[in-house]
Amino acid sequence: MSSDHSPSPVGPVAATLAALIHQDRILLIRRANRPDAGRWAFPGGKIRAGETIMAAAHRELAEETGVQGQAMQIFDALDVFDREPSATPLAYSHFILIAVLFRWQQGEPQAGDDALDARWFSNAELDSLDVAHSFDVVRVARRALTLAANQDQAGQA
Template identity: 50%
Template structure:
């Protein structure tokens, strides 16, 4: 029998954490937040967070969008998923998040950083591609998908 203290037991008990990111476009601009917490502290990414037990993906993305930015949105469809693996010791991940990217329609509100966001603002795709912003992984991939007709 494997004791709870052995690495193989603790690894097998870990599970990826399901989370959402809101991909909100308004007049050719995309809404991003600068993260205040790990992972990605200080980097710019789409607003979002963990899905709560009993909450649908669409409910979670609308809630997280409102909590982080004050913006009201309507979830339209799931776009993509992003694996975020936070390194641990050796080859093992300390944390594993699966971010579900959801395209959202802007309904109302101007972004104000709240919850765990340090800043919130609208960006043009050109600004995001300029290289002057420290972006979270896959932001540009998801930006391209979001702006496809």
């Protein structure tokens, strides 16, 4: 069996990311921690033992932005491999990120736990951002914006 990555010191870790939409914009945070510290990404984090995907996404959204949203659906999943700088070249962490689409309910974004900043961005602004490449931010953000727009159109029909 061959692999693109060397064995992880620990099995994959499940985590969520919250793609929160409000008025055709998506909420992103500037990450305080690695991987991709200082770059724009989604609010999110590890799923705790006994916690559901949706509960973890709600918790992380509130902790990192102070905003509340209504979870609509799981819409994507991606692998993130992060090599620890002090580790051997073969050691890395493997995260499986589960993307949850949210609709804004209340609150103004404020950087909280694990975030340096929290702001709304339009689709057009995504290309000019210094985004966290390991999280495939632009692709996932555009998919979330499209899903939300399609749901809006279906609701108006």
